[in-house]
Amino acid sequence: MATKRLMKEFSLVQKSIPSDSEYPNILTLQPQDTLFQWKGTISGPKDTPFEGYKWGLIIDIPHTYPSSPPSVKFANKICHPNVNFQTGEICLNILNQEHWSPAWNLINVIVAILQLLGNPEPLSPLNIDVSNLLKLGDMSAYDGLIKYYAVRYGLKDEDGILD
Amino acid sequence: MSTYEAQEEAAARERASNTTQPPQRSHETLATMLSNLFTGEGTRDLPQETNLAAQGIRLVGSDGEEVSQSQAQEFARAMTLLQELPIRDSLLEQLSTQKDIEGVSQEFIDSLERVSRKSLKPDQTCSICTSDFLDDPHPLVVKLPCEGNHRFDLECIAPWLKVHSTCPLCRKNLVEKKKFEDLPVDSEEEEDDWEMYG
Numbered sequence: 001m002a003t004k005r006l007m008k009e010f011s012l013v014q015k016s017i018p019s020d021s022e023y024p025n026i027l028t029l030q031p032q033d034t035l036f037q038w039k040g041t042i043s044g045p046k047d048t049p050f051e052g053y054k055w056g057l058i059i060d061i062p063h064t065y066p067s068s069p070p071s072v073k074f075a076n077k078i079c080h081p082n083v084n085f086q087t088g089e090i091c092l093n094i095l096n097q098e099h100w101s102p103a104w105n106l107i108n109v110i111v112a113i114l115q116l117l118g119n120p121e122p123l124s125p126l127n128i129d130v131s132n133l134l135k136l137g138d139m140s141a142y143d144g145l146i147k148y149y150a151v152r153y154g155l156k157d158e159d160g161i162l163d
Numbered sequence: 164m165s166t167y168e169a170q171e172e173a174a175a176r177e178r179a180s181n182t183t184q185p186p187q188r189s190h191e192t193l194a195t196m197l198s199n200l201f202t203g204e205g206t207r208d209l210p211q212e213t214n215l216a217a218q219g220i221r222l223v224g225s226d227g228e229e230v231s232q233s234q235a236q237e238f239a240r241a242m243t244l245l246q247e248l249p250i251r252d253s254l255l256e257q258l259s260t261q262k263d264i265e266g267v268s269q270e271f272i273d274s275l276e277r278v279s280r281k282s283l284k285p286d287q288t289c290s291i292c293t294s295d296f297l298d299d300p301h302p303l304v305v306k307l308p309c310e311g312n313h314r315f316d317l318e319c320i321a322p323w324l325k326v327h328s329t330c331p332l333c334r335k336n337l338v339e340k341k342k343f344e345d346l347p348v349d350s351e352e353e354e355d356d357w358e359m360y361g
Binding site: 001004005008009012064066067097101102103105 | 319323
């Protein structure tokens with residue numbers, strides 16, 4: 001069941017990434033040694049402090065997929081209120097068993113992560129420092145801190161694609 | 164005096180190093196045995212495992228009381244039995260079912276309304292497996308009692324409904340909320356009130 005569905009997703013991904021203009025910020029998305037391990041690369045959405053830099057995503061898919069959600073984390077460090085700076089763990093409700101739906105696919109999940117970059121949720125922080133800046137409304141400090149870490153750990157647009 | 168003390172100290176150190184050496188080794192053997200037990204995939208041959216376990220218990224016995232051969236064998240047999248049990252799987256299962264997510268009963272799944280092959284259109288797909296319903300020459304499709312009457316392959320929706328009582332597409336809870344009606348009246352609290360006046 002999981003394999004068949006992942007095969008379908010793979011062919012969908014091959015068709016739509018990176019050519020589809022609907023997903024301009026998903027640069028790569030491909031399975032690794034097995035269909036249960038994927039890697040992706042995203043670029044920071046326009047008009048967010050992440051713009052101009054790229055991050056890798058590591059996707060592990062359980063054998064119970066799509067009844068259970070995939071687990072996704074950032075490969076390189078990113079400063080975001082809902083991402084653990086050390087581990088890259090992402091706090092996103094649809095990645096929880098409780099809020100996941102089997103009608104979603106990997107592209108939907110990555111689109112949701114891109115949405116999260118531009119719409120952080122300071123009330124469920126995994127990075128308290130940058131989250132506090134957001135809560136206090138100090139947007140120049142918030143943007144500045146994110147950009148500092150983006151310069152340090154993010155990949156620039158002219159860099160090669162993460163593999 | 165000082166030379167005697169130094170000698171005594173050296174001797175004590177030597178004794179300590181001598182006595183700690185064997186238990187350390189036996190611990191190592193037991194530890195690797197246990198880790199093998201929990202990480203192994205059950206592909207190794209079992210007799211070797213049994214010997215290893217027996218050896219482990221003999222080593223444990225050597226620095227303490229005497230452990231009889233039969234006891235060691237019994238222990239080894241228990242260990243192999245333990246390995247055959249799908250402990251890891253059952254623990255994981257317990258973890259995932261202990262959350263407050265509750266699915267529907269098997270009767271509910273069995274009673275879902277079937278959709279006949281005739282009423283299925285070629286472009287309709289099951290959003291769980293993303294396959295067209297009509298790809299299957301004998302599709303077993305059900306519709307959920309949500310507003311959209313969303314349709315899924317029974318094979319796809321059943322595992323989902325066993326742990327969730329919502330429609331994957333519209334999130335409508337398919338089970339009537341009986342929880343509030345079923346709440347029993349707290350009789351103890353009432354009695355407490357009576358006591359206040361009594």
